[in-house]
Amino acid sequence: MKKNKREKLTVNGTTSSNSESRVVDSLPGFSGNLPFKLHTGYIGVGKREEVQLFYYFIESEQDPDSDPLMLWLTGGPGCSSLSAIFFEHIGPLSLNYTGVYSDRTTVTWETNLPPLQLNPYSWTKFVNILFVESPVGTGFSYATTAESYYTDDINASKQIDEFLRKWFRVHPLFATNPLYVGGSSYTGMTIPFIMQEILNGNEDEPESNMNIKGYILGSPATDHFDGDIIGKIEFAHRVSLLSDEQYELIKVSCGAPYWNISNAECGKNIETALNFIDSIDSENILEPLNKDWRMLLKNMLLNHWANYAEVQEALHVRKGTVGVGLWRVCSETVMLRSYNITMRSSFSYHQYLTNKPIRALVYCGDQELLETYVGIQKWINKLNIPIDNDWRPWFVNNQVAGYVTKYSNGHYNLTYTIFKGSGHCPSHFYPRESLAMVQRWFAANPV
Numbered sequence: 001m002k003k004n005k006r007e008k009l010t011v012n013g014t015t016s017s018n019s020e021s022r023v024v025d026s027l028p029g030f031s032g033n034l035p036f037k038l039h040t041g042y043i044g045v046g047k048r049e050e051v052q053l054f055y056y057f058i059e060s061e062q063d064p065d066s067d068p069l070m071l072w073l074t075g076g077p078g079c080s081s082l083s084a085i086f087f088e089h090i091g092p093l094s095l096n097y098t099g100v101y102s103d104r105t106t107v108t109w110e111t112n113l114p115p116l117q118l119n120p121y122s123w124t125k126f127v128n129i130l131f132v133e134s135p136v137g138t139g140f141s142y143a144t145t146a147e148s149y150y151t152d153d154i155n156a157s158k159q160i161d162e163f164l165r166k167w168f169r170v171h172p173l174f175a176t177n178p179l180y181v182g183g184s185s186y187t188g189m190t191i192p193f194i195m196q197e198i199l200n201g202n203e204d205e206p207e208s209n210m211n212i213k214g215y216i217l218g219s220p221a222t223d224h225f226d227g228d229i230i231g232k233i234e235f236a237h238r239v240s241l242l243s244d245e246q247y248e249l250i251k252v253s254c255g256a257p258y259w260n261i262s263n264a265e266c267g268k269n270i271e272t273a274l275n276f277i278d279s280i281d282s283e284n285i286l287e288p289l290n291k292d293w294r295m296l297l298k299n300m301l302l303n304h305w306a307n308y309a310e311v312q313e314a315l316h317v318r319k320g321t322v323g324v325g326l327w328r329v330c331s332e333t334v335m336l337r338s339y340n341i342t343m344r345s346s347f348s349y350h351q352y353l354t355n356k357p358i359r360a361l362v363y364c365g366d367q368e369l370l371e372t373y374v375g376i377q378k379w380i381n382k383l384n385i386p387i388d389n390d391w392r393p394w395f396v397n398n399q400v401a402g403y404v405t406k407y408s409n410g411h412y413n414l415t416y417t418i419f420k421g422s423g424h425c426p427s428h429f430y431p432r433e434s435l436a437m438v439q440r441w442f443a444a445n446p447v
Helices: 081-086 153-170 187-204 227-238 244-254 264-276 289-307 309-314 332-338 347-353 373-382 431-442
Strands: 022-024 038-045 051-058 069-073 093-095 116-118 128-132 179-184 212-218 359-365 387-396 399-408 413-419
Touching (some): 038 153, 051 153, 069 153, 069 187, 081 093, 081 289, 153 187, 187 347, 227 244, 227 373, 244 264, 359 431, 387 431, 399 431, 413 431
Parallel strands (some): 069 128, 069 179, 179 212
Antiparallel strands (some): 038 051, 051 128
């Protein structure tokens, strides 16, 4: 009789002294035992495993033995996986804000901890998700030497490939599950490169072959200078944030439709336009700027919860690796000091993947200025993949949830989905619709 993987995984596995996996049965703030299987641990990467990447592995609630396995990376760079779990509604838990009063500051819970509640829209209902705290210095990940905290796009991405190969040695029972790599926002720069690394590694090291099938990108950054900026300008004009006169001035000086933004006049006009729309909330143009107190409050609550000693003990965080009160949802040290942005664009890696038997899902909101649907559409069109199913609405509960276009060249298949009325990272704004989208996509059904 086949033994269930979940029973086997209650025993720690190791590949070295710096790799481990432990079960989490309960968490402070949640009443009773967790009704899902959560494992946490560290995987050491680097020549001497001086970088210790922390992870949360949540098994599928449906059939973990055969359901897909998705590695999920959070953007920033430097934002913790807990923000994806709690705020982007990808994981099975969320914070309960009922103890927060209208004065925006008063919090009164008996345990002094924000209570946790189950998220009915968790993607773990049908997929195993491996959340990794990357780059080093993010969340509970740490380095054993000061110099090892300094990293960049390429190095951090290579560490993810190494992480995965070592993680499968700790969890060999999941080695044959279909593997996907997913992430949001800034990870749009690194995930296509990680995909290339995995595919190349499969060819170079067939003995550690990973069953890679595709990737998922939510509101992805793709080009720091050209595509993302041009898309932002065109989007701003479409939604009347820029006048016709302003837009025409930019088009002429930048040589549209070929868009050469390297000349001084073009750069000056773009800078003027970006300054003009700077007072608009870039994550959701329909939101007032003063809505930021809500996210600040959420971050405060999560900071408070994750810095609680009993929480870190329950998660099996190694003692002494996080200073008292120093855990942050998004690490400013990573963002501003230790992480070096070295990728100008991830487009060439997307191009590489179009020659492979890979599935891709790219989604975004139609009201975000940060990574606009216009800019994303531009780089997708540049891939020159034939349209398999043209722009059409998709529905949830008989309501239009957004619009979708499918592309295919026979082996590479890309689904591009737009969420109607959503801002940056749509699963944060529309968790029910996001669950429907990914559930249909994994099942290879029309979105």
